[in-house]
Amino acid sequence: MTEKQKMLAGLIYDANNDPDLIQERLRCKERCYDYNQLRPSEVEQQQQLIRQLFGKTQTHFSLVAPFWCDYGYNIEIGENFYANHNCVILDGAKVTFGDNVFIAPDCGFYTAGHPLDVERRNQGLEYAYPITVGDNVWFGGGVKVMPGVTIGSNSVIAAGSIVTTDIPDNVLAAGVPCRVIRPLTEQDRHRT
Template sequence: MTEKEKMLAGKAYQAGDKELSQDRLRAREIVFEFNNLPPKQIKQRKNLIKNLFGKTATMFYIEPPFRCDYGYNIEIGDHFYSNFNLTILDCAKVTIGSHVFVGPNVSIYTAGHPLHSHLRNQEYEWAQPIVIGDNVWLGGNVVINPGVTIGSNVVVGSGSVVTKNIPDNVFAAGNPCKVIREITDADKDFYYKNFKLDE
């Protein structure tokens, strides 16, 4: 197996491999162009992301600056929005559903490294996929670790570090991130806590 095949199969691989280095360079060139286009060139930025990501939908918007490793392992659903400074280390697949809102400075990490320095110094890595469901809101400065699945209709509070799976229909927060409570139909009438929406 090539190092790229090992990476995509979830096996230990060496990131300094020539093919992977070239793939990362291609992504960095596209991301550099994306991040440096004038603000009005929305269509051009959108086309760059379509060329970079493995899968996109019709409606999405990513605020620059944005960073990723490869791009081709990222799939986003319809009505995806991310605020400034989204970082996705997509050594494994990152699958994001529809109607997902991402706050500023969110980091999504599929990549991991050996605990022992002997293997780390040989540039070994591993990667596990991340899945984010539909109708999810990730607050600012959220970190998602390798192998995590976040269900649909979930809100993750700002500053959370998500190390384990989060089920559907909950508000979760903290470091490590834990379920705080279920989100129910009673929440439909409220914008924030006790601030009821105008009718």
């Protein structure tokens, strides 16, 4: 089994010493660099680069530079996806965003994790678990989502949260670690 196959299967793999994975990350970083150098008015070129980079895109999406990811091909975005400045997606595993997902500045989605055992960690070993985000989710500024998390549709993740466990549909969640604060209600439709 190759290191890439291990990575995609959610097994411990050698990310830091495998020449194929190193080369894939380098190619991805080059594309991200190219994307980040485009002028804001060069929307067609931006979308073309993202379509080449990501595993799946829809018709309408926007990512405000700078944007960084590790591989790109493990990222799938739904219709009307929006990510503001400084979005980072470490996509050793699949990262799937539903439709109408809004991401405020300085958010990170990290599928990669490292062993707690210092010897294995110092060997460059890591794992990657998928992140899944439903439809109509809003992430406030500075949110970080950890490996293996699923966030339900129609939920709001408050600014500064660190999401370490699954979040259900239709809730406001906040904190470090992030937890459900309350369900979203009909009254929330009328608040600004």
